[in-house]
Amino acid sequence: MSQGLDRYHRQMLLPGFGEDGQARLGHAKALLVGCGALGSIIADSLCRAGVGCLVIADRDVVELTNLQRQVLFDERDAAEATPKAEAARRKLSAINSQVRVDAVVDDVNHTNIERLADGCGVIVDGTDNFETRYLINDVAVKHGVPYVYGGAVGTVGMCYTILPHTPGGDAPWERIGRATPDLRDLFDQPPPPGSTPTCDTAGVLGPAVGVVAHLQAAEAIKVLLGAFEAVNPKMVHVDLWANTIRQFDVAAAYGAGDGVCSKQRRFDYLNGARGSGVTSLCGRNAVQITRPDRPAGPIDFDRIADRLRAHGDVRTSRFMLRANLTDGGEPYELTLFTDGRAIVKGTDEPATARSIYARYVGA
Amino acid sequence: MIYLDNAATSFPKAPSVAETVAGFLASAAANPGRSAHRMAVETERRIDDVRLRLTRLIGGDDPRRMIFTLNGTDALNIAIKGALAAEPDGAHVVATVVEHNSVARPLRALADAGRVCVTWVDCDEQGHVDPADIAAAMTDATRLVVMIHASNVTGAIQDAAAVGRVVRAHGALFCLDAAQTIGLLPIDVDAMNVDLLAFPAHKALLGPPGVGGLWVGPRCDPVMRPWREGGTGGDSSSPAQPVEWPHRLEAGTANTAGIIGLGAALKRPIEGRLAHERELRRMLMDRLEGDGRFAVVGPRDSGRCVGVVSLNVAGSDPHDVAAILDDSFDIAVRAGLHCAPGVHRRLGTFPAGTVRASFGPFNTEADVDRLAHALDQIA
Ligand SMILES: Cc1ncc(COP(=O)(O)O)c(C=O)c1O
Numbered sequence: 001m002s003q004g005l006d007r008y009h010r011q012m013l014l015p016g017f018g019e020d021g022q023a024r025l026g027h028a029k030a031l032l033v034g035c036g037a038l039g040s041i042i043a044d045s046l047c048r049a050g051v052g053c054l055v056i057a058d059r060d061v062v063e064l065t066n067l068q069r070q071v072l073f074d075e076r077d078a079a080e081a082t083p084k085a086e087a088a089r090r091k092l093s094a095i096n097s098q099v100r101v102d103a104v105v106d107d108v109n110h111t112n113i114e115r116l117a118d119g120c121g122v123i124v125d126g127t128d129n130f131e132t133r134y135l136i137n138d139v140a141v142k143h144g145v146p147y148v149y150g151g152a153v154g155t156v157g158m159c160y161t162i163l164p165h166t167p168g169g170d171a172p173w174e175r176i177g178r179a180t181p182d183l184r185d186l187f188d189q190p191p192p193p194g195s196t197p198t199c200d201t202a203g204v205l206g207p208a209v210g211v212v213a214h215l216q217a218a219e220a221i222k223v224l225l226g227a228f229e230a231v232n233p234k235m236v237h238v239d240l241w242a243n244t245i246r247q248f249d250v251a252a253a254y255g256a257g258d259g260v261c262s263k264q265r266r267f268d269y270l271n272g273a274r275g276s277g278v279t280s281l282c283g284r285n286a287v288q289i290t291r292p293d294r295p296a297g298p299i300d301f302d303r304i305a306d307r308l309r310a311h312g313d314v315r316t317s318r319f320m321l322r323a324n325l326t327d328g329g330e331p332y333e334l335t336l337f338t339d340g341r342a343i344v345k346g347t348d349e350p351a352t353a354r355s356i357y358a359r360y361v362g363a
Numbered sequence: 364m365i366y367l368d369n370a371a372t373s374f375p376k377a378p379s380v381a382e383t384v385a386g387f388l389a390s391a392a393a394n395p396g397r398s399a400h401r402m403a404v405e406t407e408r409r410i411d412d413v414r415l416r417l418t419r420l421i422g423g424d425d426p427r428r429m430i431f432t433l434n435g436t437d438a439l440n441i442a443i444k445g446a447l448a449a450e451p452d453g454a455h456v457v458a459t460v461v462e463h464n465s466v467a468r469p470l471r472a473l474a475d476a477g478r479v480c481v482t483w484v485d486c487d488e489q490g491h492v493d494p495a496d497i498a499a500a501m502t503d504a505t506r507l508v509v510m511i512h513a514s515n516v517t518g519a520i521q522d523a524a525a526v527g528r529v530v531r532a533h534g535a536l537f538c539l540d541a542a543q544t545i546g547l548l549p550i551d552v553d554a555m556n557v558d559l560l561a562f563p564a565h566k567a568l569l570g571p572p573g574v575g576g577l578w579v580g581p582r583c584d585p586v587m588r589p590w591r592e593g594g595t596g597g598d599s600s601s602p603a604q605p606v607e608w609p610h611r612l613e614a615g616t617a618n619t620a621g622i623i624g625l626g627a628a629l630k631r632p633i634e635g636r637l638a639h640e641r642e643l644r645r646m647l648m649d650r651l652e653g654d655g656r657f658a659v660v661g662p663r664d665s666g667r668c669v670g671v672v673s674l675n676v677a678g679s680d681p682h683d684v685a686a687i688l689d690d691s692f693d694i695a696v697r698a699g700l701h702c703a704p705g706v707h708r709r710l711g712t713f714p715a716g717t718v719r720a721s722f723g724p725f726n727t728e729a730d731v732d733r734l735a736h737a738l739d740q741i742a
Binding site: 335 | 682686687690691698699700704715740741
């Protein structure tokens with residue numbers, strides 16, 4: 001056994017792995033977007049498996065309420081409010097010093113994602129919002145990089161691997177007929193703001209996250225090994241309370257819709273046309289977040305108010321919803337308007353405001 | 364959408380602007396003064412025509428004294444720094460508390476660098492400055508007086524002619540920031556004793572962004588220095604920046620497309636615009652005054668104002684009010700300090716600022732009505 005591979009012995013025993021497979025992983029690079037509950041488990045898994053380079057991007061810092069499920073972090077990280085990407089890098093380098101971890105403490109957006117994804121064999125989803133997922137989807141399809149989507153909230157979770165269609169039709173997975181529909185083939189639009197529950201408002205069962213994160217990690221390893229025939233072409237849905245595990249065949253979605261990314265090759269999120277805008281309000285310690293387009297219907301203030309009441313005082317009027325929240329010990333005032341825009345008071349950092357929006361409103 | 368943010372930049376532009384800019388870029392965009400081919404000469408002719416029309420608009424006679432700049436801020440920086448560059452450290456400058464940051468910050472930077480000492484003259488409760496206070500603030504060391512012509516926050520028009528007389532009698536230079544008045548108020552640099560007149564093209568002149576102007580009067584000739592040197596048309600042999608106008612202050616390729624767009628905008632007469640804006644301001648004031656839910660900041664009497672109204676809704680943050688107006692009523696206004704923190708400090712609206720509605724020639728009484736109605740619902 002060649003030097004340095006001993007630690008991977010149990011994994012190399014697996015069919016389709018071996019020393020060759022392990023070496024392949026060792027030369028591979030993965031981008032992990034978001035290092036919260038899903039992301040920290042995925043990072044741990046990929047690092048232990050010996051993926052050569054992990055780029056971990058996350059804009060948030062560790063908070064006490066994260067520790068219930070975000071396995072890489074501890075009380076000291078929370079006390080020191082260490083950025084998640086940086087805390088992860090420290091833990092991971094102690095776990096496996098052969099793996100290079102690049103910690104990126106930043107908002108992932110249309111200006112930086114292509115650079116972050118450069119040279120990566122897979123992009124793995126650890127995000128908490130749909131805007132970033134649609135952005136990842138654009139990069140994945142544009143550059144023909146597999147994307148492992150995942151999400152968990154409450155007691156349910158989903159995992160789905162996008163092996164994108166490419167213009168040449170000759171990506172390794174396409175040659176064996178395994179390309180899958182992308183996110184915009186499945187749902188042309190992300191859900192409107194405030195219409196989906198978030199972990200911060202609806203809660204989340206730690207093991208539900210674990211199940212999804214490990215499904216994602218397994219998919220990512222298969223992708224990096226080049227074992228595309230083993231990649232699950234179906235969308236997996238689990239509910240740990242209702243005790244159901246379901247798989248959906250979504251193959252028909254490619255070809256059914258407009259194929260904005262896959263066929264028209266238009267990348268609205270990546271070219272910045274569909275991203276939300278942020279403006280710091282001068283001298284106000286406040287940031288305004290605007291949505292690129294008005295949601296189809298008005299935002300349901302009552303529903304959002306119900307969810308937010310557990311976090312603080314919430315008031316609504318015809319025109320706006322105002323919530324006074326405490327997040328990580330800091331007070332924030334979130335004002336949401338009917339078109340989905342919001343003013344977050346208590347920060348002048350766009351990344352912090354986006355994070356508050358994603359976690360409490362849901363986007 | 365009802366656009367009530369004309370003090371930030373006017374919208375829509377004069378109808379012919381877009382067409383003229385596009386036509387120029389498509390067919391004749393040569394570099395004026397740099398080459399002698401026919402297209403360059405034609406571009407230069409068109410630029411000079413705009414120079415002439417701008418000069419006439421402000422009562423100047425020699426078009427070479429009209430400098431093209433990038434915007435109002437650029438014109439003010441060129442004016443202020445250029446007029447003071449030759450002065451020894453410690454020169455005294457007088458400005459007012461109602462200045463825009465494009466005046467306040469350059470002066471602050473010069474003061475921080477130990478170059479000048481600035482006296483900030485106060486205004487009254489409605490935002491007007493008393494020319495006598497300017498006179499009182501001037502000392503033997505005063506070299507420059509800089510004043511905003513009309514406030515972009517309150518709309519208050521200052522008595523520039525009276526200030527001009529005071530400054531001329533003293534002997535200092537007088538720089539007027541006409542960002543909110545050019546294209547509305549009649550300006551006559553001679554009659555008003557103005558030495559430096561700075562303005563952008565993109566506000567009431569209805570021109571495109573990226574163009575401004577600075578008129579430099581003859582009293583500036585001995586002291587005025589460029590703060591950027593470089594290529595000009597004409598004489599390239601001299602190692603130093605030429606001292607002739609406009610080249611002394613006009614290094615670098617100009618925004619030819621923007622200037623020619625401004626030329627198209629200048630073909631519209633400005634008569635009647637101020638009266639129209641004032642009428643809209645009056646209407647809005649009538650609807651708000653006496654209603655305890657609203658607090659208007661600035662002059663009650665619209666007769667000494669441009670079409671700007673700054674207000675607050677009791678108990679509401681101006682940014683929230685602006686967001687609701689945009690979101691629920693499709694009305695575009697601006698909230699906050701409007702780059703002029705001094706006037707808010709003075710009038711008690713710092714740091715939250717105000718909601719500002721500012722009118723343009725295309726606004727109608729129906730727009731004011733919609734705004735008043737929306738404010739009534741929000742309050
Ligand atoms: C009074 C005043 N002065 C100066 C400026 C600066 O002009 P510009 O934005 O073109 O640089 C403005 C406008 O923003 C203004 O309102």
